[in-house]
Amino acid sequence: MASMREFVKSVATVLPEIPKPKRKPSLNERLLWTALALVIYLVMAVTPLYGFGGPGNQSDQLAFLRVVFASSQGTLMELGIGPIVTAGLILQLLVGSEIIKLDMSNPDDRAIFGSATKFLTIIVIIGEAAAYIVGGALGALTAKQSFVIFFQLLGASIVVLLLDEMIQKGWGVGSGISLFILGGVAQTVMWYTFSPIVVPASPGSTQTVLFGFVPSLIAAISAGNVTSIFVRNFQYPSLLTFILTVVMILVIVYIEGIRVEIPITSSRYRGFQGVYPIKLLYVSNIPVILVSALSANITFFTRLLYNSFGGNTSGWLKYLGEWNNPQSPSYPTGGLVYYITAPQGISQTIADPVRAVIYVAFLVGMAVVFARLWVEIGGLNPRAVAKNLIDAEVQVPGFRRANLSLEQMLNRYIPILTIIGGIIIGLIASISDLFGVFGTGIGILLMVDITLQYYQMLIKEQIEEYSPRLAGILGAK
Numbered sequence: 001m002a003s004m005r006e007f008v009k010s011v012a013t014v015l016p017e018i019p020k021p022k023r024k025p026s027l028n029e030r031l032l033w034t035a036l037a038l039v040i041y042l043v044m045a046v047t048p049l050y051g052f053g054g055p056g057n058q059s060d061q062l063a064f065l066r067v068v069f070a071s072s073q074g075t076l077m078e079l080g081i082g083p084i085v086t087a088g089l090i091l092q093l094l095v096g097s098e099i100i101k102l103d104m105s106n107p108d109d110r111a112i113f114g115s116a117t118k119f120l121t122i123i124v125i126i127g128e129a130a131a132y133i134v135g136g137a138l139g140a141l142t143a144k145q146s147f148v149i150f151f152q153l154l155g156a157s158i159v160v161l162l163l164d165e166m167i168q169k170g171w172g173v174g175s176g177i178s179l180f181i182l183g184g185v186a187q188t189v190m191w192y193t194f195s196p197i198v199v200p201a202s203p204g205s206t207q208t209v210l211f212g213f214v215p216s217l218i219a220a221i222s223a224g225n226v227t228s229i230f231v232r233n234f235q236y237p238s239l240l241t242f243i244l245t246v247v248m249i250l251v252i253v254y255i256e257g258i259r260v261e262i263p264i265t266s267s268r269y270r271g272f273q274g275v276y277p278i279k280l281l282y283v284s285n286i287p288v289i290l291v292s293a294l295s296a297n298i299t300f301f302t303r304l305l306y307n308s309f310g311g312n313t314s315g316w317l318k319y320l321g322e323w324n325n326p327q328s329p330s331y332p333t334g335g336l337v338y339y340i341t342a343p344q345g346i347s348q349t350i351a352d353p354v355r356a357v358i359y360v361a362f363l364v365g366m367a368v369v370f371a372r373l374w375v376e377i378g379g380l381n382p383r384a385v386a387k388n389l390i391d392a393e394v395q396v397p398g399f400r401r402a403n404l405s406l407e408q409m410l411n412r413y414i415p416i417l418t419i420i421g422g423i424i425i426g427l428i429a430s431i432s433d434l435f436g437v438f439g440t441g442i443g444i445l446l447m448v449d450i451t452l453q454y455y456q457m458l459i460k461e462q463i464e465e466y467s468p469r470l471a472g473i474l475g476a477k
Contacts, residue, residue, distance in 0.1 A: 004100075005112055012115035015122070016158065018166045025171065027461045034172035034179065037163045041180050042187075044076040044156055051148040052138060067443035068292040070184035074138070076156035079128055080184070081177050083157055084164060085293040086128075087121040092290070092377050121161055128300075129153040135304035173457055177289075178450045185439045185447040189245070192237045192438040199236070213237035213438075235345045235436060245437040245444065252428060252448040256281060260413050264394050276389065276396075281425060282417045283380070285449040287370035288429050288442050291363060295340050302337050345436030356434050364426030371422030375414065382410035 025033070052074055066072065071080025091113065094100040102109040132138060132153070133146045141149065164176025172179075195212035209232075210216045217239065220229040232238040261275035302321035321337035332338040339358040343349045349356045375381050386406035389395070396409060425445060432441025439447065 008112050008116045008119065011119050015115070015118055016162060018162055018169055018171070020169045021171055027173075027458075030171065030173050030461070034167060034174070037167055037172060037176060038179055038183050040163060041070070041077070041160065042183060044159070045070075045072040045184070045187075047076045048074055049076065049078065049138075049149050049152050051145045052141075067185055067188050067440050068181065068289070068446065069296060070180040072184075076152060077160075078132065078138070079125065079153055079157050081160060081164075081180055082293070082296065083121050083124040083128055084161060084177060085289060086297055087117055087124045089290050089293045090124075091117050091120060092373060095377055118161065118165070122158065125154055125157040125161075129157070131300070131304055135300075137300075137303075173461065174450075174454055178446075178453065181289075181443075181446050182450040182454075185443040188439040188443065189447070193242070209236065211236060213239070213242050231346075237438060241345075241436050241438060244432075244435045245439075248428070248432050248437055248441070248444055249448055252445060253452070255424060255428075256449065256452055260417065262396060262409075262413075264389070264396055276394070278413050278417060279421070280417060281421045281449075282414065283371040283374050283378075283421055283425075284453070285425065285446050286374045286378070287367040287422055288425055288445055290370040290374070291366045291426075292442055294366065295362075299332070299337050299341060302332075302335070342430070342433035342440070346434070349434045360427070360430040360434070363430040364423055367426035367429075368419055368422035371418050371425075375418050380414070382407045382414050385410055385414065 066080070069080040069082040069085070071077050071082060091100070095102050095113070102113055129150050133141060133150060138149065160176070160180070164180075166172060167174060167176045167179065191212070193213050194215070195210075196215050197211045198208045199211045201207040201209045210219055213229075216232070216237070217226075217229050220226050230239045256279070258280040259277045260280075261277050263273065264276045265273050299321070303323065305317060306321060306323055318335055320335050321332050322334035323332055332341060339355055340362050342359055343352060343356055383403070386403050389406055390403055396406060429442040429445045432444055434441075437444055
């Protein structure tokens with residue numbers, strides 16, 4: 001273990017790094033840097049890979065995962081935030097299972113974890129870029145095209161890694177991963193709502209329709225045929241999916257406001273009384289991101305095996321995944337991957353209810369597992385929270401101001417809320433996917449949650465900037 005620590009420390013000296021600001025930037029400066037990072041991401045998401053002629057007749061094999069990974073086919077953002085999330089997932093599992101022993105409350109161990117995550121992310125970038133090219137995710141490429149595209153993917157993904165690091169080190173607000181997910185999902189929702197492009201009414205049809213919901217609704221009203229927009233073929237946005245999307249957003253906003261409030265007093269500021277809120281969704285959106293990363297990697301590498309064996313799924317490979325190349329190369333048709341990916345809308349859910357039930361059970365179960373892991377790794381367990389309250393000179397009336405006493409009290413709430421929160425976000429994400437909401441269920445959940453997080457962060461930042469004393473008191477909460 002000591003040798004591993006030394007190796008990570010030595011590697012960290014040669015890795016690209018964004019320095020911390022010498023002084024804390026103002027809120028306006030941080031918002032400017034955050035906006036700049038988002039603009040760079042959006043520009044890369046529409047910049048085509050040089051030397052890539054497009055997928056041709058080959059559909060996007062990872063279309064159903066791109067919203068969560070903030071990626072875009074055939075562009076510099078082909079990999080999106082996938083490598084960052086994957087590397088983080090691997091290390092969190094290793095630390096959570098104590099294969100790698102790190103004390104996340106120790107600043108030195110946290111620094112080692114951060115350096116190891118960055119190093120592993122670069123390794124994953126190299127591996128995924130090579131796998132995308134070899135596995136045919138970008139179609140048939142010549143050796144020259146493969147070489148040029150590989151280095152474009154490598155460079156663009158490292159830029160994303162550094163943008164995320166820049167924001168997290170204090171130059172921006174929040175995290176780059178959350179920002180890029182928010183930008184990607186919001187872009188998708190806007191596209192489904194307002195896109196004016198014309199598409200075939202059904203695969204192979206010569207009849208065309210408008211893709212976006214609002215243009216289609218206007219066209220249907222003009223034609224006096226409003227019923228045609230209520231449910232549409234081929235997963236196009238409809239009145240039903242629009243209503244379900246709005247309802248799901250409202251449900252998420254409502255659930256986000258549910259919390260347990262523990263009364264607290266401050267020994268630093270006499271007379272101060274407040275509450276320490278523990279949200280029902282205690283672990284926020286992290287478990288959903290980690291589940292998405294897990295299923296995405298299983299799906300991608302299973303597809304890679306499928307392509308490598310020329311679609312021959314006889315034997316053990318058919319239990320991992322099968323794809324129907326002539327009709328739907330983007331989506332699995334059998335095996336494990338088929339059941340851990342969402343049915344594409346209401347029609348597929350009705351056609352195969354067993355798949356829908358297994359998908360919901362998988363997403364809920366894994367969300368609970370990752371929620372419990374994240375509470376331990378992310379310093380959100382009762383012991384860590386009790387220590388933070390003690391350090392902030394805060395106590396709970398009726399309990400001794402001691403770590404053990406506060407920890408026992410917090411044990412009444414945090415473990416059960418972690419499990420309940422994991423179940424709820426798993427159900428919200430999976431059921432939304434079954435109904436085909438705009439931007440996918442997981443995407444909508446992440447968009448709403450991240451938006452609320454940014455709202456709360458901005459309120460806190462404004463308070464810290466204009467009233468540090470009040471911020472210190474509220475920080476105890």
